[in-house]
Amino acid sequence: MSAEQAPPKGPDFSTGITPGDVPDGGMLAGHVGGDTVLLARRGAEWFAIDATCTHYHGPLGDGLVVGETVRCPWHHACFSLRTGEALGAPAVASVACWKVEQRDGKVFVREKAEAIAKPKAKARGAADKPGRIVIVGGGGAGFAAAEMLRREGFDGSLTMVSVDETAPYDRPNCSKDLLAGVAPEEWMPLQSPEFYKAQSIDLVLGTEVAAIDPKARQVTLAGGRNLPFDRLLLATGAEPVRLDIPGAGSAHVHVLRSLADSRAIIADAASAKRAVVIGGSFIGLEVAAALRARKIEVHVVAPDKRPLERVLGLELGDVVRRIHEENGVVFHLEETATAIADGKVTLKGGKVLAADLVVVGVGVRPRLQLAERAALKLDRGVVVNQYLETSAPGIYAAGDIARWPNKITGDSIRAEHWVVAQRHGQAAARNMLGQERAFTDVPFFWSQHYDMPVNYVGHAEKWDETAIEGNVAGKDCVVRYKRGGRVLAAASIYRDVANLEIEAEMEAAAL
Numbered sequence: 001m002s003a004e005q006a007p008p009k010g011p012d013f014s015t016g017i018t019p020g021d022v023p024d025g026g027m028l029a030g031h032v033g034g035d036t037v038l039l040a041r042r043g044a045e046w047f048a049i050d051a052t053c054t055h056y057h058g059p060l061g062d063g064l065v066v067g068e069t070v071r072c073p074w075h076h077a078c079f080s081l082r083t084g085e086a087l088g089a090p091a092v093a094s095v096a097c098w099k100v101e102q103r104d105g106k107v108f109v110r111e112k113a114e115a116i117a118k119p120k121a122k123a124r125g126a127a128d129k130p131g132r133i134v135i136v137g138g139g140g141a142g143f144a145a146a147e148m149l150r151r152e153g154f155d156g157s158l159t160m161v162s163v164d165e166t167a168p169y170d171r172p173n174c175s176k177d178l179l180a181g182v183a184p185e186e187w188m189p190l191q192s193p194e195f196y197k198a199q200s201i202d203l204v205l206g207t208e209v210a211a212i213d214p215k216a217r218q219v220t221l222a223g224g225r226n227l228p229f230d231r232l233l234l235a236t237g238a239e240p241v242r243l244d245i246p247g248a249g250s251a252h253v254h255v256l257r258s259l260a261d262s263r264a265i266i267a268d269a270a271s272a273k274r275a276v277v278i279g280g281s282f283i284g285l286e287v288a289a290a291l292r293a294r295k296i297e298v299h300v301v302a303p304d305k306r307p308l309e310r311v312l313g314l315e316l317g318d319v320v321r322r323i324h325e326e327n328g329v330v331f332h333l334e335e336t337a338t339a340i341a342d343g344k345v346t347l348k349g350g351k352v353l354a355a356d357l358v359v360v361g362v363g364v365r366p367r368l369q370l371a372e373r374a375a376l377k378l379d380r381g382v383v384v385n386q387y388l389e390t391s392a393p394g395i396y397a398a399g400d401i402a403r404w405p406n407k408i409t410g411d412s413i414r415a416e417h418w419v420v421a422q423r424h425g426q427a428a429a430r431n432m433l434g435q436e437r438a439f440t441d442v443p444f445f446w447s448q449h450y451d452m453p454v455n456y457v458g459h460a461e462k463w464d465e466t467a468i469e470g471n472v473a474g475k476d477c478v479v480r481y482k483r484g485g486r487v488l489a490a491a492s493i494y495r496d497v498a499n500l501e502i503e504a505e506m507e508a509a510a511l
């Protein structure tokens with residue numbers, strides 16, 4: 001530890017604590033030397049693991065213990081207290097386990113335990129063990145599936161084909177710290193090139209899959225090469241909706257889906273003075289915040305009465321608007337853009353906004369073309385069963401394209417969330433190996449506006465009541481979205497534990 005570093009918080013577990021310091025089912029964050037450690041208790045059993053999340057270093061001690069797991073307060077990664085394994089994305093790397101000793105009425109943690117080798121999971125269903133698995137798409141879902149397949153002991157051939165030139169990266173950061181200029185590009189890859197080599201994952205980048213033949217069990221790449229498969233995962237994600245107005249194709253008009261898009265906006269932002277963001281979506285507003293961090297004048301044009309009202313409701317919509325206005329964003333609400341020209345955007349109401357940079361964030365469309373041509377069952381997405389298998393046996397779908405049966409609401413839903421995509425990928429991987437595990441994870445997403453995170457759990461397309469706890473204007477609240485008295489979803493600002501508790505309740509109800 002350097003002289004400038006703050007000493008670790010909490011008790012020093014190497015000198016022991018009394019068992020009563022940790023309630024049954026609870027946890028305590030402390031340290032052993034310079035290492036932060038989390039001590040948890042379930043009945044007579046004690047567990048100790050590293051206290052820092054392997055995703056973005058969230059403090060696990062500020063999260064929630066659920067059964068034998070601990071959930072990260074920031075983006076809900078789930079770690080096993082017993083093994084340290086990152087059971088649920090967005091973290092994929094495990095945390096270290098520590099030895100717990102009980103002596104003389106005290107509990108001590110002094111040294112790390114040996115890593116526990118993961119036993120190979122047994123296939124419950126399909127007797128035919130797949131030898132070749134192909135993943136179409138190198139985004140959140142595709143990456144998580146590949147990683148989980150190897151983690152679960154799949155030793156056959158594994159190919160991931162992506163039209164993206166870049167190996168899987170942290171897509172949500174494309175509109176956040178990377179775009180704001182606070183995060184370096186080194187943070188973006190989800191894994192190093194060595195990982196793919198070591199795991200024998202054949203990463204085929206910059207290559208489009210042109211067709212899937214479910215009967216012949218092969219995919220055809222754009223160049224004509226065929227790849228046979230025993231199991232296939234379709235994870236083609238979504239593409240941004242583009243505007244159909246004059247000037248929408250100009251060089252200074254951008255959409256934001258990929259790292260290349262983010263880089264292009266960053267390049268233009270270097271000389272831009274005034275930007276117009278068209279669309280008050282999460283991505284549009286995150287772009288607005290990132291461009292404000294670069295001291296660019298930002299105008300947001302959106303057809304809604306208040307930003308994000310359709311997803312977050314009236315009260316949170318007002319807070320989001322206020323925080324952007326406090327940071328200098330100018331809104332043009334209940335407005336649309338009708339034309340873009342060099343240096344200006346014309347609005348329907350007649351206003352003309354100066355703009356040397358335009359970013360369009362008006363939503364995305366799932367990429368369904370491959371699934372459609374392969375005659376997979378579609379319904380505003382690729383229809384999958386509870387195991388994430390499509391209408392074609394052996395072909396699974398995950399992420400933004402998949403519409404899956406949601407146990408919580410009883411209907412089928414599609415979501416465009418990073419953690420959902422990764423959890424889908426992980427679940428599909430296990431099911432491709434015959435584990436037959438129904439996907440029951442509760443949808444979760446987060447969004448960041450300056451220093452204000454919004455965490456959202458569940459899924460509510462429509463609700464008839466909101467129940468507010470805390471102080472919305474003071475940015476310390478939980479809003480529950482209910483239909484017929486039932487909580488379908490909840491959004492919170494700085495109430496991470498409450499958000500995790502609601503997730504745990506929904507999870508239990510789904511099981």
Ligand SMILES: Cc1cc2nc3c(=O)[nH]c(=O)nc-3n(C[C@H](O)[C@H](O)[C@H](O)COP(=O)(O)OP(=O)(O)OC[C@H]3O[C@@H](n4cnc5c(N)ncnc54)[C@H](O)[C@@H]3O)c2cc1C
Pocket residue numbers: 136137138139140141142161162163164171172173174175207208209210235236237238256257258283367370398399400401415416417418419421422444445446447448
């Ligand atoms: C800028 C931005 C910020 C976001 N921020 C958040 C956030 O804060 N929180 C949150 O929860 N969600 C966020 N999201 C949404 C989240 O990133 C997506 O839900 C998630 O990436 C979906 O994962 P996916 O694997 O389904 O698709 P993607 O990640 O889009 O990956 C799809 C992959 O398929 C490839 N592909 C497509 N077609 C083909 C083909 N025919 N052949 C080969 N490859 C193909 C693409 O190149 C890509 O690699 C954000 C999205 C964006 C764009």
Ligand code: FES
Pocket residue numbers: 053054055056057058072073074075076077090091
């Ligand atoms: S920092 Fe823990 S899930 Fe993101």
